[in-house]
Amino acid sequence: MDNKISLTQLKELVTEAHEQFKGNTDGANADYIPYLANINKDLFAISICLMDGEVINIGDTNYAFGIESVSKVHTAILALRQYGADKLLELIGADATGLPFNSIMAILLESDHPSTPLVNSGAISACSMIMPIGDSDAKWKAIVDNIAELCGSETPLIGELYKSESATNFNNKSIAWLLKNYNRIYDDPDLALDLYTRQCSLGVTSEQLAITAATIANDGYNPVSKKQVFKASLSPKITSLISTVGFYEHSGDWLYSSGIPAKSGVGGGVLGVLPGQFGIAAFAPPLDGAGNSVKAQLAIKYIMNKLNLNVFGGNRIIIED
Structure with missing residues (x-):
């Protein structure tokens, strides 16, 4: 089923997710790497990159964090x-x-x-x-x-x-x-x-991760740079790898509850790939016990559930101007 949503409505949803969870105080910064322990725990960013190259950025999306x-x-x-x-x-x-x-x-x-x-x-x-x-x-x-x-x-x-x-x-x-x-x-x-x-140890922004995710979702074609980065046949391969182990021992729980293949890092970043639809990324330093960003997970789940999207379902969204 195709659900129509305006770009304005999508931006409002991302803003809503940011407002909903920015005050969350669960989790803690990774402390086994001293640099990460000292990152501002209140930083929080959400980015979505659509298949036409449109990027929605809410929060601290210009902050370059450890990609890990x-x-x-x-x-x-x-x-x-x-x-x-x-x-x-x-x-x-x-x-x-x-x-x-x-x-x-x-x-x-x-x-x-x-x-x-x-x-x-x-x-x-x-x-x-x-x-x-x-x-x-x-x-x-x-x-x-x-x-x-x-x-x-x-x-x-x-x-x-x-x-x-x-x-x-x-x-x-x-x-x-x-x-x-x-x-x-x-x-x-x-x-x-x-x-x-x-x-x-490279520094990356949530926007850059969303563009990466969109490139994977778009069969290897970067919708922002307009360049074919890798062969389309490789996209399902990398998406399957992300699906099976993107959240390590919590990967099954993550897919079950969020519906989107995603990869996390102890720097606080999460990259999510919804094939043919968009790439999404979120960043917040405090992590759960498995090393996954608490607020990034909450925000991405919130957006996916509000849009009624799931990689294992048939629903899609059509973005209207």
């Missing part, structure tokens, strides 16, 4: 672009672990592959895959250029966050070398880990 694990989506896309869907499945996989995002146990349980590029082990493995192998500078350029294409603009490195991440990434060091033990890392482990740490 949302960057896993971008680099998974780059690996898909470079290797294709079948090779990614062979080298990394597409299974949900059902365990926390930084789980070492998941590698031991599934030693034949790191499960998915959207958990830490698979993301480090994906960074190791990025071509050209062995050239850190060229690999980093490929990663940041790909992210800029998806976001429609550049994402600067937050030096203080990178330093903070590098000083505390002991668990990820263990993951990188355990992957090496199982022959599931495809370049120098320390090089791959540094690339992963750096990409997590």
Whole structure:
């Protein structure tokens, strides 16, 4: 069923969601990364990018926060672009672990592959895959250029966050070398880990994440830059990865209650993809126990339920002027 809504009404709904939840005080900033612990907990932003490139921004949408694990989506896309869907499945996989995002146990349980590029082990493995192998500078350029294409603009490195991440990434060091033990890392482990740490330390706005999500929803065509970033056939692949593990061990609960595939990061960002309709992103630093932004979840669920949209349903909206 098609439901018609004006652009003005949609903007009013996003504003309503922001007003509804901006006073929420649940959750806490990530404190295992010192930089993130000190971010203003009251920051809150919601952005929607439509298929025609129209962007709705409400709140602190110009604030550049740490992209963190949302960057896993971008680099998974780059690996898909470079290797294709079948090779990614062979080298990394597409299974949900059902365990926390930084789980070492998941590698031991599934030693034949790191499960998915959207958990830490698979993301480090994906960074190791990025071509050209062995050239850190060229690999980093490929990663940041790909992210800029998806976001429609550049994402600067937050030096203080990178330093903070590098000083505390002991668990990820263990993951990188355990992957090496199982022959599931495809370049120098320390090089791959540094690339992963750096990409997590990029600064991104909610608008940039909404544009990324819209590009995925729009079969790889960035509706803002008007550029075909990746092949249309890859969009269902990345959306399926987001669906199965975007909220880690809470992914099923999230899909059940929100109806939209989404990827979270401990920086407070959430990116949601509704194929053929729009990309949505929200940002607020306080997290729940699984590392997902409390207010971002509430806002996106509110908007999806008010619009009566669900990736598993038949309803669609038509935006009228």
